[in-house]
Amino acid sequence: MEKARVEFVLNGKAAWVESDPRKPLLRVLREDLGLTGTKQGCDLEGECGACTVIVDGVALRSCLLPVGKIAGRSVTTIEGMGSREAPHPLQTAFLEAGAVQCGFCTPGMLLSAKALLDRNPHPTKEAIVTALEGNLCRCTGYVKIIEAVQSAAELMGGEARTPASEARTQETIPDPAASAMGREFSGIGGSPERHKGWERVSGEALFAEDISMPNLHYMSVVRSPHFHARVDALDVAPALEVPGVLRVLTAADIPGENGLADYSLDEHLLAPVSGRVRMLGDPVALVVATSREAATQGAKALRVDYTPLPHRTEIDRALEAEAIPIHDGGNLLAEDEVGTGDIEGALGESEVVVQSKYITSFQAHMAIEREAAVAYIDEEGRVAVICANHEPHWDRSSLSKILGLPEGKIRVITPPIGGSFGGKQDIWPMAAAALAAYHLRLPVQLAYTRREVMDAAPKRHPYKCDCVVGATREGELTGMKFDALINKGAYDSAGRYVPNYAVTAAVGPYRWKATKARARSIYSNGPKAGQFRGFGTPQAAFAMECSLDELCEKLGADPLEFRLRNALRENDVSGLGFRVAESLDYVKVLEALAPDYHEASLGVAAFNAEAKPGLRRGLGFAGMWYRFGKFGRPLSQAEIELGLDGSFTIYASGADYGQGIETVFTQLAAERLGVSREALRLVNADTAHTLDGDVTGASRNTYWVGGGVTDAARGLRAAILDAAASLLDQAADTLTLRDDRVSSPRGELSLARIAQELEARGIPRRVKGTIDLRDVFPDNERTGLYLPMFVTGACLAQVEVEIETGLTRVISVSSAHDVGRVINRRGAEGQIEGSIVMGMGSVLMEEFIPGLSTGFSDYMIPTMRSTPDIRVHLVETPSRYGPFGVKGLGEAAMLATAPAMVNAISRAIGLRIRRMPATAERILAAIRGEKTTE
Amino acid sequence: MNYVFPSTLAEAVDILAANAGRARVIAGGTDLAPMFRDGKIDASVLVDITRIAGLGEIEIGDEWIVVGAAVTFAMLRDTPYFRERVPALAQAAASVGAAPIQAMATWLGNIAQAMPAADGGIVAVALEAEALVEDPAGSRWVPVETLYKGAKTSSLDSTRQLLSHLRFPRPRAGWASSWQRSGRRPSLTLPILNCAVTLRLAPLATPQAQAATAGLATTQAHAAPAMLAAPQAPAASAPAAAPEGAAPFATIASATIALGPVATLPFRARGVEAFLAGKTPDNYVIEEAAALATSECHPRSNPLRASGDYRSALIPTLVGKALREARDRAIATMVREQQ
Known part of the structure; x- marks a missing residue:
């Protein structure tokens, strides 16, 4: 391809490239100029905004700009925005406001904001939304981004400004006991800047796809174009003929197990010849080449002969005898059931019973970063993979089985992750890249296209739920039945656990006389469904909290009063048949929303009384509980080291994909050590350096890994004080450790001095900390594998429906969550705000259609314009065993949002909506009394 | 591969003619970029018309309103006269993607791409706009509606012709x-x-x-x-x-x-x-x-x-x-x- 010389100005300096002038500026920046701060989220089609740059003062999509077009123009990228020493006010404001979670959309967002402020120094909120709504963010719910831009505008205008860091939380509802625990250090409960925040606002953070290495090679994946087919033959020769293609890898090249180990019990890494592909995008072969283009062409050239088989992406008839068998052994992957009391008796005696069916759809995570991995042979001869994950040690163990290598010959490194929401728990990308590096002994990069993410990465399971709930006329709950058919898609991908999550969430934090909940995971030829924020619980919470709302309407009961009356108390036996093991105060959560609830009720009534033509508002309420912490050993560990120079380094494993666990680790350690966060380094989630922290999932990391970090800080502090005590000849309890020294009335010692003393005495400077609850949970006979620890939350949503079109807008949302103890206020708010907007997407617009959904252009996620007014209430009921009383939040925040919004829609139109998403089309059909296909 | 910026319309038409079907017009490029990615456009010369003098202008004449081929949706959206007097046009322009797309995409390019529901096309048809077609045979005004031949098919041949301007009658009272x-x-x-x-x-x-x-x-x-x-x-x-x-x-x-x-x-x-x-x-x-x-x-x-x-x-x-x-x-x- 003929190249042309294009000259332009880049970040204030003359630049030129020799390039095909059609090549998008985005690729030129990243590939030819090594400026990887500009991100790619979609397939170069202008859908996500992550690649935004400023050209002659205007924010543009660099993926849509042929580089030829910028000849003579002046381009500003994130690298030209500010420096660590002289940051742009927007960079500062984004960090202060907590507007950065994963940081992948951040460079584009910052440049859109900069272009705005450069031409309009005092933008209204509407102007901010107009300028930034083209930039998608999946983490933050946009609330703090808007605040950050407003704050930067004030800063740049030289006005006295409300720091964006001032918390948005309406209030914290503390536990009286919490004050006894003290807030003696500034670290806990504040809103510190994100750990490695600067890297994320400057473009310096290297996400997996940004990593360059000498001699880096590229991979492309040959994927099934069929939903279900037998692989008859593979001809790799045409691929090998493509110039630049080095190697094709097939199932025959897998040295160990052709599987994904514990992540997915029935899934192959590559479909073998005479085996089957069971979903669109099912991988068949890997092509490794010297360039992306060659790899892609090689994959296209490779010939696969398939015999297509009948397929279904639905599960409605999957358990019938004549159903298409997707795996040998039938289409039922797993089922679970819980129950207490005499359910038929309880329902039979109920004066009011509601029976209904609730349906949800496949949903996609839509992290802005696509799946990517870099694998290479490291200096110790290990197969090393840099790839997003949720627990590097688990993945190392899985890779060991796949590659047939001892774990010591494998290293898994966690890079900055551009959003996951559970999706990047899939070990396929990592395994595929590792296999290539293993064979070629070369550095290899794999990056999914967005289309591959859509087809082949996990999705949220669609549910069909039959629900029955009963109550006495006075409004006392009696019995509940729940039966869910869960569309698993083609492979396990941890779906074997989902039925348990479903039934647990369905029972909810209520006092039932009797319960009976069942859920079954069933195969289809849909995409493999896997972990997605809440992992099987949001669908069940949607079904049950909407059922309860129906019951309220039938009883004429107030939804908040009704839940208060029936709320499970800490010492009650739950509908699962056992008591919870951690503190639980659902009543306090519900009461936290009471003022907002009453205010919004009046507002809605007043609006509807005005009878604005064609518009109706509704108020919806929902509660929830969420079992945080998953199953497995009730034990977690981490380490902290005192360096000989007196510095601290935390060694822990808790993947940070935007939720901010790294910030929390540094806060917990700083608090316990008595030093500032700046004094701490963190080595996180690298199997070569850190202990197994167990999986980052089920909102468990702050509690468990944080528990290990806190205990390590305690242990190291004690060792330091002991050493100092003997050096100073003082009792250890008269000493203070602050910042870089230990002081006493008789003198002080630097930490470096103490470190040398420890070294001289042979006392370890690297201390392991443990949270060990094996005594608390001696056996889990009653609770199954899972630890019975729950958090509760509740949500209130106000919506407006246009009666003639069904178009619905979420106007305001209030959310209350028991977080145990606030560690990072902005971080906690950010999790809730992001969940509310993600939940809103699932209610109003998000529906993944297998084979049709191709990316951001047809799988809609909310934009900034849709963000409602959000109020967050953080409720503190300290946990008994977690560090500083913490509980889990990140996933929990998801559960109550969707049912609150759907209840609001149902109440606005006076008709029940029982399906998600409740698109305008479905709402209008309900209003018009039309039968829908379901 | 050549990427050229003719400075006059005549030059643009000449380049197209000289390349006999191997050149192609590009304006904002927002629709073409994904086509380049997919290898759907096989041109040896791209003729970028956005730097031709005058094409970036909007003229509110007594009789006609004339919009040049390099005018972006952002310009239409922000033109006070349109916001006030032709709100359908300003609002249609504000509906195209989002601001960063509007800053690149042009109204005439939107029409030349012939997408059946493109906001720019719909409003142009309602305005009964005419487009000025330029080719070696000269230039002539044709109703925008007649440029549409089928889904995503324009009667315009962007390897030999280009649209330089679009016009519609200046609104009168009523x-x-x-x-x-x-x-x-x-x-x-x-x-x-x-x-x-x-x-x-x-x-x-x-x-x-x-x-x-x-x-x-x-x-x-x-x-x-x-x-x-x-x-x-x-x-x-x-x-x-x-x-x-x-x-x-x-x-x-x-x-x-x-x-x-x-x-x-x-x-x-x-x-x-x-x-x-x-x-x-x-x-x-x-x-x-x-x-x-x-x-x-x-x-x-x-x-x-x-x-x-x-x-x-x-x-x-x-x-x-x-x-x-x-x-x-x-x-x-x-x-x-x-x-």
């Missing part, structure tokens, strides 16, 4: 436009349905009507004339006619209604337009017209966006809203003129 659009989310999405309407009202030459108009003008000044209050009535109730005592004072001289995506081309609801001609623009008439529009259109289902049935259900709502809004604006211009 003329107004409206834009309505529905999508799965408020921005950055293709429309489930979009609709542009223009109305030209003619004053009735009766003394009462003139008195009524004058009365409205003097008593209500810039506030909405009494007749404008009618559409505010609850949708559920019967449509309101002109308020008592305010005799009809205008008829519809002509109407244009363009809709997408209800056909393979931007669709003109000509049956409805004919129905409206000569009628009084009261709410009864508008409701009838809106209902008629449904029967004229045959939208298709797209499982990712909306079913044909839902689109059909939206048609009377959007067309009705557009007609009422255009009517109210048109009356306002007549009132203003009388003042």
Whole structure:
């Protein structure tokens, strides 16, 4: 391809490239100029905004700009925005406001904001939304981004400004006991800047796809174009003929197990010849080449002969005898059931019973970063993979089985992750890249296209739920039945656990006389469904909290009063048949929303009384509980080291994909050590350096890994004080450790001095900390594998429906969550705000259609314009065993949002909506009394 | 591969001619970039027309409004005259993707790509705009509507021809436009349905009507004339006619209604337009017209966006809203003129 010389100005300096002038500026920046701060989220089609740059003062999509077009123009990228020493006010404001979670959309967002402020120094909120709504963010719910831009505008205008860091939380509802625990250090409960925040606002953070290495090679994946087919033959020769293609890898090249180990019990890494592909995008072969283009062409050239088989992406008839068998052994992957009391008796005696069916759809995570991995042979001869994950040690163990290598010959490194929401728990990308590096002994990069993410990465399971709930006329709950058919898609991908999550969430934090909940995971030829924020619980919470709302309407009961009356108390036996093991105060959560609830009720009534033509508002309420912490050993560990120079380094494993666990680790350690966060380094989630922290999932990391970090800080502090005590000849309890020294009335010692003393005495400077609850949970006979620890939350949503079109807008949302103890206020708010907007997407617009959904252009996620007014209430009921009383939040925040919004829609139109998403089309059909296909 | 910036139209046409089908015009490039990615455009020369002198200008002439081929949607969106006097155009421009797309994409490029529901195409058809086609044979104005040959197929050959300007008549008193659009989310999405309407009202030459108009003008000044209050009535109730005592004072001289995506081309609801001609623009008439529009259109289902049935259900709502809004604006211009 003929190249042309294009000259332009880049970040204030003359630049030129020799390039095909059609090549998008985005690729030129990243590939030819090594400026990887500009991100790619979609397939170069202008859908996500992550690649935004400023050209002659205007924010543009660099993926849509042929580089030829910028000849003579002046381009500003994130690298030209500010420096660590002289940051742009927007960079500062984004960090202060907590507007950065994963940081992948951040460079584009910052440049859109900069272009705005450069031409309009005092933008209204509407102007901010107009300028930034083209930039998608999946983490933050946009609330703090808007605040950050407003704050930067004030800063740049030289006005006295409300720091964006001032918390948005309406209030914290503390536990009286919490004050006894003290807030003696500034670290806990504040809103510190994100750990490695600067890297994320400057473009310096290297996400997996940004990593360059000498001699880096590229991979492309040959994927099934069929939903279900037998692989008859593979001809790799045409691929090998493509110039630049080095190697094709097939199932025959897998040295160990052709599987994904514990992540997915029935899934192959590559479909073998005479085996089957069971979903669109099912991988068949890997092509490794010297360039992306060659790899892609090689994959296209490779010939696969398939015999297509009948397929279904639905599960409605999957358990019938004549159903298409997707795996040998039938289409039922797993089922679970819980129950207490005499359910038929309880329902039979109920004066009011509601029976209904609730349906949800496949949903996609839509992290802005696509799946990517870099694998290479490291200096110790290990197969090393840099790839997003949720627990590097688990993945190392899985890779060991796949590659047939001892774990010591494998290293898994966690890079900055551009959003996951559970999706990047899939070990396929990592395994595929590792296999290539293993064979070629070369550095290899794999990056999914967005289309591959859509087809082949996990999705949220669609549910069909039959629900029955009963109550006495006075409004006392009696019995509940729940039966869910869960569309698993083609492979396990941890779906074997989902039925348990479903039934647990369905029972909810209520006092039932009797319960009976069942859920079954069933195969289809849909995409493999896997972990997605809440992992099987949001669908069940949607079904049950909407059922309860129906019951309220039938009883004429107030939804908040009704839940208060029936709320499970800490010492009650739950509908699962056992008591919870951690503190639980659902009543306090519900009461936290009471003022907002009453205010919004009046507002809605007043609006509807005005009878604005064609518009109706509704108020919806929902509660929830969420079992945080998953199953497995009730034990977690981490380490902290005192360096000989007196510095601290935390060694822990808790993947940070935007939720901010790294910030929390540094806060917990700083608090316990008595030093500032700046004094701490963190080595996180690298199997070569850190202990197994167990999986980052089920909102468990702050509690468990944080528990290990806190205990390590305690242990190291004690060792330091002991050493100092003997050096100073003082009792250890008269000493203070602050910042870089230990002081006493008789003198002080630097930490470096103490470190040398420890070294001289042979006392370890690297201390392991443990949270060990094996005594608390001696056996889990009653609770199954899972630890019975729950958090509760509740949500209130106000919506407006246009009666003639069904178009619905979420106007305001209030959310209350028991977080145990606030560690990072902005971080906690950010999790809730992001969940509310993600939940809103699932209610109003998000529906993944297998084979049709191709990316951001047809799988809609909310934009900034849709963000409602959000109020967050953080409720503190300290946990008994977690560090500083913490509980889990990140996933929990998801559960109550969707049912609150759907209840609001149902109440606005006076008709029940029982399906998600409740698109305008479905709402209008309900209003018009039309039968829908379901 | 050459990427060239001709400085005149003649030069652009010459380059196209000299390359005999191997060159291609590029303007904003937002539609072409994904086609380059997919290898769908195999040109040896790209002729970027956005730096040709004059093509980036909007001329509000006495007779015509002329828009150059390098004018972006952002410029249309931000032009005060359009916001004030041709809101359908400003709002259609603001509907294209989001601001960063609007800053690149051009109105004429949008038309040349011939997407059946492109916001720029729909509004151009409703404005009965004409495009200036340039090729070695010379330049000539052709109605935009005639450039559409089928879904995504333009009669324009972008390897040999280009559109340099677009024009539509300058609005007069009594003329107004409206834009309505529905999508799965408020921005950055293709429309489930979009609709542009223009109305030209003619004053009735009766003394009462003139008195009524004058009365409205003097008593209500810039506030909405009494007749404008009618559409505010609850949708559920019967449509309101002109308020008592305010005799009809205008008829519809002509109407244009363009809709997408209800056909393979931007669709003109000509049956409805004919129905409206000569009628009084009261709410009864508008409701009838809106209902008629449904029967004229045959939208298709797209499982990712909306079913044909839902689109059909939206048609009377959007067309009705557009007609009422255009009517109210048109009356306002007549009132203003009388003042």
